[in-house]
Amino acid sequence: xxxxGTVDPLFxxxxxxxxxxxxxxxxxxLVGFGALMGSVTLxxxxxxxxxxxxxxxxxxxxWGPFGILQTLAxxxxxxxxxxxxxxxxDRFVFKLAPYLALVxxxxxxxxxxxxxxxxxxxxxxxxxxxxxxxxxxxxxxMSGISVYGVMLAGWASGSKYPLISSVRASAxxxxxxxxxxxxxxxxxxxxxxxxxxxxxTSQGHWIWHWNVIxxxxxxxxxxxxxxxxxxxxxxxxxxxxxxxxxxxxxTEYSSIRFALFYMAEFMNTITMSAIIxxxxxxxxxxxxxxxxxxxxxxxxxxxxxxxxIFCFCYIWFxxxxxxxxxxxxxxxxxxxxxxxxxGWMLIVAGFLLRPAYGFxxxxxxxxxxxxxxxxxxxxxxxxxxxxxxxxxxxxRPLPPEVLRSWSDREEE
Amino acid sequence: MAGPLNFFGGFKLTFxxxxxxxxxxxxxxxxxxxxxxxxxxxxxxxxxxxxxxCIGCELCAGACPVNCIYxxxxxxxxxHPVSPGERYGYVYEINYLRCIHCDLCVEACPTQAITExxxxxxxxTNRADAIYTKAExxxxxxxxxxxxxxxxxxxxxxxxxxxxxxxxxPSGDASYEGVVQWTGDLGNGVRAPEAGQSTNRDDDAxxxxxxxxxxxxxxxxxxxxxxxxxxxxxxSEARKKMPKRFGGSR
Numbered sequence: 001x002x003x004x005g006t007v008d009p010l011f012x013x014x015x016x017x018x019x020x021x022x023x024x025x026x027x028x029x030l031v032g033f034g035a036l037m038g039s040v041t042l043x044x045x046x047x048x049x050x051x052x053x054x055x056x057x058x059x060x061x062x063w064g065p066f067g068i069l070q071t072l073a074x075x076x077x078x079x080x081x082x083x084x085x086x087x088x089x090d091r092f093v094f095k096l097a098p099y100l101a102l103v104x105x106x107x108x109x110x111x112x113x114x115x116x117x118x119x120x121x122x123x124x125x126x127x128x129x130x131x132x133x134x135x136x137x138x139x140x141x142m143s144g145i146s147v148y149g150v151m152l153a154g155w156a157s158g159s160k161y162p163l164i165s166s167v168r169a170s171a172x173x174x175x176x177x178x179x180x181x182x183x184x185x186x187x188x189x190x191x192x193x194x195x196x197x198x199x200x201t202s203q204g205h206w207i208w209h210w211n212v213i214x215x216x217x218x219x220x221x222x223x224x225x226x227x228x229x230x231x232x233x234x235x236x237x238x239x240x241x242x243x244x245x246x247x248x249x250x251t252e253y254s255s256i257r258f259a260l261f262y263m264a265e266f267m268n269t270i271t272m273s274a275i276i277x278x279x280x281x282x283x284x285x286x287x288x289x290x291x292x293x294x295x296x297x298x299x300x301x302x303x304x305x306x307x308x309i310f311c312f313c314y315i316w317f318x319x320x321x322x323x324x325x326x327x328x329x330x331x332x333x334x335x336x337x338x339x340x341x342x343g344w345m346l347i348v349a350g351f352l353l354r355p356a357y358g359f360x361x362x363x364x365x366x367x368x369x370x371x372x373x374x375x376x377x378x379x380x381x382x383x384x385x386x387x388x389x390x391x392x393x394x395x396r397p398l399p400p401e402v403l404r405s406w407s408d409r410e411e412e
Numbered sequence: 413m414a415g416p417l418n419f420f421g422g423f424k425l426t427f428x429x430x431x432x433x434x435x436x437x438x439x440x441x442x443x444x445x446x447x448x449x450x451x452x453x454x455x456x457x458x459x460x461x462x463x464x465x466c467i468g469c470e471l472c473a474g475a476c477p478v479n480c481i482y483x484x485x486x487x488x489x490x491x492h493p494v495s496p497g498e499r500y501g502y503v504y505e506i507n508y509l510r511c512i513h514c515d516l517c518v519e520a521c522p523t524q525a526i527t528e529x530x531x532x533x534x535x536x537t538n539r540a541d542a543i544y545t546k547a548e549x550x551x552x553x554x555x556x557x558x559x560x561x562x563x564x565x566x567x568x569x570x571x572x573x574x575x576x577x578x579x580x581x582p583s584g585d586a587s588y589e590g591v592v593q594w595t596g597d598l599g600n601g602v603r604a605p606e607a608g609q610s611t612n613r614d615d616d617a618x619x620x621x622x623x624x625x626x627x628x629x630x631x632x633x634x635x636x637x638x639x640x641x642x643x644x645x646x647x648s649e650a651r652k653k654m655p656k657r658f659g660g661s662r
Contacts, residue, residue: 053429056434058436316427
């Protein structure tokens with residue numbers, strides 16, 4: 001195997017059929033983009049419908065059967081609304097930010113393998129828009145960029161609630177990126193490749209071959225939590241906590257720019273569900289019936305099915321779980337998920353070398369977790385103990401004579 | 413459930429709610445049954461012989477806490493009297509931009525001339541439209557409230573124009589509970605009193621529909637009426653929906 005992973009077989013024969021190869025790539029991009037856009041429309045509708053069912057409401061019902069065209073109607077409405085730019089805003093950055101949020105969400109989907117392979121015009125075509133050698137690192141890179149979208153939107157609005165929201169967003173995403181990265185390292189260790197195609201093919205066809213079981217369930221749970229926090233979806237939606245921050249970073253946005261943020265959020269939800277399926281649930285792997293034709297459809301069906309289940313779970317989270325406090329979010333990220341994912345990665349690495357090393361590593365991790373747990377308890381008691389009581393607001397931080405000298409200087 | 417599994421209680425509950433029917437209705441198309449004592453827009457009732465009940469005494473205007481009622485009485489013309497007795501309500505106007513639907517006018521009225529319907533959906537594009545005069549308020553010749561062109565009525569909504577009045581026993585004395593102290597209405601005759609708490613309720617006679625009965629599926633098990641519980645409840649609900657010739661109660 002190539003050290004950088006499987007090369008896209010479309011380019012295996014070099015560039016002899018430039019026209020055909022280019023056409024295939026263009027079609028893949030167009031179909032992928034269209035499918036993603038369509039699924040975003042459906043996802044928004046599905047979320048609203050499902051959550052209204054969970055709350056014993058009716059939900060969208062006016063446009064189309066079961067209100068399925070509601071998103072379209074909303075989009076048209078938003079498109080024709082007045083596009084306001086606050087006077088205090090940084091106009092260029094304000095206009096740029098929605099695209100910084102949307103584009104990474106689209107790009108991440110490019111590395112997700114949607115199905116197996118197809119044979120078109122003598123070329124082997126992977127049902128995946130791109131299979132770059134750095135593969136899954138694209139996810140980390142793009143989620144890093146999408147922070148900029150949120151952060152710059154909040155900053156450029158020139159308003160205090162969006163600013164608070166953007167500070168929260170950047171802190172939250174940075175905190176959870178660590179746990180996310182370490183979990184991905186665990187997967188990459190097992191796979192031996194960064195390419196998403198290899199990650200999928202290294203997982204077998206049945207559930208006990210998939211990474212979710214193969215790595216123990218813990219990395220999956222960590223990854224799921226971390227990715228939910230990255231998305232800023234409930235219960236980690238302190239970024240757009242409606243009760244505290246009006247609407248969060250997009251408070252000052254209206255019209256089509258707001259629609260872009262909205263779309264980015266749901267596109268991210270779908271993409272991250274797809275990433276979870278790719279990394280832990282074998283991607284398009286699943287039972288294929290023994291038929292002679294259209295065998296390539298079944299992996300796609302499996303993939304869509306698994307992704308839909310995870311999309312539904314996000315909706316379910318939103319209905320069932322209350323929002324975390326901001327300090328709880330930070331607590332979970334830094335004190336629980338990062339040590340846990342690190343320890344689990346070390347254990348997996350040990351077992352990959354030799355089982356004996358694995359057991360040694362497990363013992364070391366156990367010991368470390370006891371020490372860490374003790375440290376947390378000590379830290380907490382200090383926080384809530386007698387030392388933590390600060391004196392009431394006392395004299396000014398600057399001595400009076402300094403203040404006086406400053407004011408004197410102004411008078412001169 | 414207790415202990416750490418309690419975390420999943422919310423998931424279980426929300427998932428169960430997926431299968432439950434929605435509590436809300438598609439409002440303009442469907443409407444919830446209203447309570448018989450609902451305070452809606454007023455009507456001016458008439459006696460069974462067609463005479464108006466209002467005597468122009470202005471007690472309603474005096475009782476009104478927001479001064480939304482304007483009444484002027486006039487001596488009945490001897491050749492064609494409008495109401496039995498000396499005087500009648502010559503001008504009767506209610507400003508619905510002010511009315512708070514407290515029903516104090518209904519309680520103040522000595523002849524039960526003014527009562528309230530269950531219709532509450534007002535919409536005006538003009539302040540002058542908010543003032544309802546006798547042309548809108550007096551019941552029609554069948555004894556029903558006039559169907560104003562902008563009002564959206566459903567079956568049964570125009571009935572029960574005096575629920576609150578009939579619920580009140582004279583002087584608030586419990587021994588008069590269920591005793592009729594009002595005169596007959598045009599088209600309806602003397603209406604049945606609302607059964608008090610001490611007697612068996614005759615909800616059919618008074619048009620009482622409990623929301624608790626209508627939406628029993630959304631209640632906690634302990635709050636569901638006994639005849640709607642369990643298998644027997646399902647059977648009796650099904651029987652209610654069946655036509656009479658198949659043994660249903662309808």
